[in-house]
Amino acid sequence: MVVGHGVRCLSQLAELPELHQMMRQTCRDYAQKELAPIAAQLDKDHKFPAKQVKELGAMGVMAVEVPESLGGAGMDYLAYCLAVEELSRGCASTGVIVSVNNSLYLGPILKFGTEEQKKQWITPFTTGDKVGCFALSEPGNGSDAGAASTLAQQEGDEWVLNGTKAWITNCWDASATVVFATTDKSLKHKGISAFLVPMPHPGLSLGKKEDKLGIRASSTANIILEDCRIPLGNMLGERGMGFKIAMQTLDSGRLGIAAQALGIAQAALDCAADYAHKRTAFGAPIGKLQAIQFKLADMALATESARLLTWRAAMLRDAKKPFTKEAAMAKLAASEAATFVSHQAIQVLGGMGYVTDMPAERHYRDARITEIYEGTSEIQRLVIANNILKEYQQ
Amino acid sequence: MSARVLVGVKRVIDYAVKIRVKPDRTGVVTDGVKHSMNPFCEIAVEEAVKLKEKKLVKEVVAVSCGPQQVQETIRTALAMGADRGIHVEVSGKDYETLGPLQVSKILAALAKKEQADLIILGKQAIDDDCNQTGQMTAALLDWPQGTFASELTFEADKLKVVREIDGGLETIMIKLPAVVTADLRLNTPRYATLPNIMKAKKKKIANVKPADLGVDVSSRLEVLKVDEPPQRQAGVKVETVEDLVGKLKEAGRI
Numbered sequence: 001m002v003v004g005h006g007v008r009c010l011s012q013l014a015e016l017p018e019l020h021q022m023m024r025q026t027c028r029d030y031a032q033k034e035l036a037p038i039a040a041q042l043d044k045d046h047k048f049p050a051k052q053v054k055e056l057g058a059m060g061v062m063a064v065e066v067p068e069s070l071g072g073a074g075m076d077y078l079a080y081c082l083a084v085e086e087l088s089r090g091c092a093s094t095g096v097i098v099s100v101n102n103s104l105y106l107g108p109i110l111k112f113g114t115e116e117q118k119k120q121w122i123t124p125f126t127t128g129d130k131v132g133c134f135a136l137s138e139p140g141n142g143s144d145a146g147a148a149s150t151l152a153q154q155e156g157d158e159w160v161l162n163g164t165k166a167w168i169t170n171c172w173d174a175s176a177t178v179v180f181a182t183t184d185k186s187l188k189h190k191g192i193s194a195f196l197v198p199m200p201h202p203g204l205s206l207g208k209k210e211d212k213l214g215i216r217a218s219s220t221a222n223i224i225l226e227d228c229r230i231p232l233g234n235m236l237g238e239r240g241m242g243f244k245i246a247m248q249t250l251d252s253g254r255l256g257i258a259a260q261a262l263g264i265a266q267a268a269l270d271c272a273a274d275y276a277h278k279r280t281a282f283g284a285p286i287g288k289l290q291a292i293q294f295k296l297a298d299m300a301l302a303t304e305s306a307r308l309l310t311w312r313a314a315m316l317r318d319a320k321k322p323f324t325k326e327a328a329m330a331k332l333a334a335s336e337a338a339t340f341v342s343h344q345a346i347q348v349l350g351g352m353g354y355v356t357d358m359p360a361e362r363h364y365r366d367a368r369i370t371e372i373y374e375g376t377s378e379i380q381r382l383v384i385a386n387n388i389l390k391e392y393q394q
Numbered sequence: 395m396s397a398r399v400l401v402g403v404k405r406v407i408d409y410a411v412k413i414r415v416k417p418d419r420t421g422v423v424t425d426g427v428k429h430s431m432n433p434f435c436e437i438a439v440e441e442a443v444k445l446k447e448k449k450l451v452k453e454v455v456a457v458s459c460g461p462q463q464v465q466e467t468i469r470t471a472l473a474m475g476a477d478r479g480i481h482v483e484v485s486g487k488d489y490e491t492l493g494p495l496q497v498s499k500i501l502a503a504l505a506k507k508e509q510a511d512l513i514i515l516g517k518q519a520i521d522d523d524c525n526q527t528g529q530m531t532a533a534l535l536d537w538p539q540g541t542f543a544s545e546l547t548f549e550a551d552k553l554k555v556v557r558e559i560d561g562g563l564e565t566i567m568i569k570l571p572a573v574v575t576a577d578l579r580l581n582t583p584r585y586a587t588l589p590n591i592m593k594a595k596k597k598k599i600a601n602v603k604p605a606d607l608g609v610d611v612s613s614r615l616e617v618l619k620v621d622e623p624p625q626r627q628a629g630v631k632v633e634t635v636e637d638l639v640g641k642l643k644e645a646g647r648i
Binding site for chain 1: 473591
């Protein structure tokens with residue numbers, strides 16, 4: 001990796017810069033004091049943590065990368081990844097709410113929006129009072145994003161949107177969405193465009209809240225568009241740019257999810273390691289048994305490896321270098337680490353891992369989605385393979 | 395109001411850490427142990443920053459005495475909203491024996507040098523629980539003191555301080571300049587916001603040595619040994635109130 005002005009070298013991965021350490025600590029303190037104690041109840045009640053989201057907004061965490069001039073914290077992507085990990089360690093649902101707002105909603109508008117659009121659609125969403133969402137997937141296509149069947153037709157000075165979007169995180173609590181719709185069906189994926197739609201809005205309705213296995217405090221549902229009319233000025237980027245916007249947004253978004261997965265893995269490891277000290281069996285704390293020690297070692301290794309991949313991808317992005325392959329590796333490693341670590345954590349806890357008295361079962365349920373959304377593990381493997389084959393192009 | 399506030403912040407072992415006594419019983423293990431700002435100092439910083447936000451004071455200066463690491467503590471105060479910091483360098487043996495008398499001499503000297511109108515400190519540190527620095531600083535400066543403050547209000551050129559005392563709450567009026575020590579219920583310290591953490595990086599921390607302030611930090615106290623508290627003995631359950639009274643009489647407690 002090139003060492004140059006503004007580019008952090010790999011050796012800095014060992015010791016984060018002071019600024020990042022401070023912000024990591026503040027997020028960790030907040031998560032441990034304000035999120036961890038309520039996470040189980042939020043999960044049980046499927047309750048959106050509105051108060052906490054506002055407090056996080058006041059801290060600048062809902063818009064980490066947004067410049068201060070637009071109301072954000074003006075920090076880099078590494079700082080954002082650290083924030084999401086620490087918050088997710090306390091509550092994985094809160095982690096994804098923060099991640100979706102930052103990466104999937106604010107991200108594309110920051111990158112592709114006009115100055116007017118940024119003022120209108122970014123600034124109100126930095127304070128925690130409003131959150132946004134990202135509507136790409138449909139009942140008929142998730143991984144096959146290019147097959148978007150939601151249509152956008154121009155009628156005079158309006159776009160009219162028709163179709164259904166599925167699995168939209170935050171949608172029941174959102175005040176706006178970035179929607180992807182086909183403007184030219186013949187151009188296939190090059191005929192998809194991106195639009196900004198306020199919520200609520202005539203012609204936009206929400207499906208029932210999905211009853212999910214995990215991350216239950218964040219809402220997930222369909223967005224149904226029936227003759228939903230928006231001004232022409234609500235197109236984000238150029239016509240036909242939608243697929244490119246979606247893919248670039250997801251490249252960054254997957255680092256947010258990698259960070260969320262790391263937080264879940266770490267929380268599960270915290271739980272297991274603590275239990276290993278306290279639980280005695282065969283006359284000693286179970287942490288003395290090699291079977292448990294090997295598990296803890298593998299859990300820590302998986303988490304730390306994924307963490308370094310995540311930090312590296314974030315640093316590459318901050319240095320404006322290509323980071324697609326590294327981001328896919330980070331998301332893949334972190335999500336598989338989360339499921340592995342949370343699975344093993346239950347094993348370490350034995351029967352106690354299976355009941356709601358301990359958080360291990362919640363981590364297990366929360367972890368599972370990280371291998372699915374924002375690019376399934378299978379898609380991540382394809383992205384990595386494509387990049388490798390390109391590197392080795394004959 | 396052109397008041398300048400001096401806030402003392404102490405770097406202590408984090409409240410959540412399990413304290414272990416060193417094998418040689420000269421102190422507790424501090425190497426590799428998590429440290430943070432003393433919780434009562436956080437409350438002091440929060441109060442000072444609130445006063446600045448209410449435009450009742452002009453400048454908040456955070457002070458800490460110790461080795462290089464205390465700069466982290468000062469930066470945390472800056473991230474909470476203090477304007478600048480002063481790091482009084484004390485290290486090695488001097489730092490191990492640093493106590494309220496030396497710190498209060500340092501604070502008094504700084505208060506004069508910086509022309510401070512108000513000093514806000516935590517009521518005590520959670521490591522030594524001395525509860526002396528505020529009181530000693532006020533005495534050295536011959537300033538009035540409002541200790542164990544749970545409420546602080548400016549009234550013209552005076553301070554109204556509500557103090558938490560054993561019998562309840564006591565309200566006093568003291569003239570500025572004064573020393574106030576913060577008790578638990580004075581306020582709830584804020585989380586440092588990300589923009590403020592960024593701003594903190596640019597704020598200045600001045601370096602000063604105790605000798606520059608004319609203060610001798612040598613200690614008059616010698617720690618003979620440090621031990622764990624005695625292991626808690628198991629209790630005894632009794633069936634009736636009579637049994638309880640009987641047992642207490644037996645133990646000579648009543």
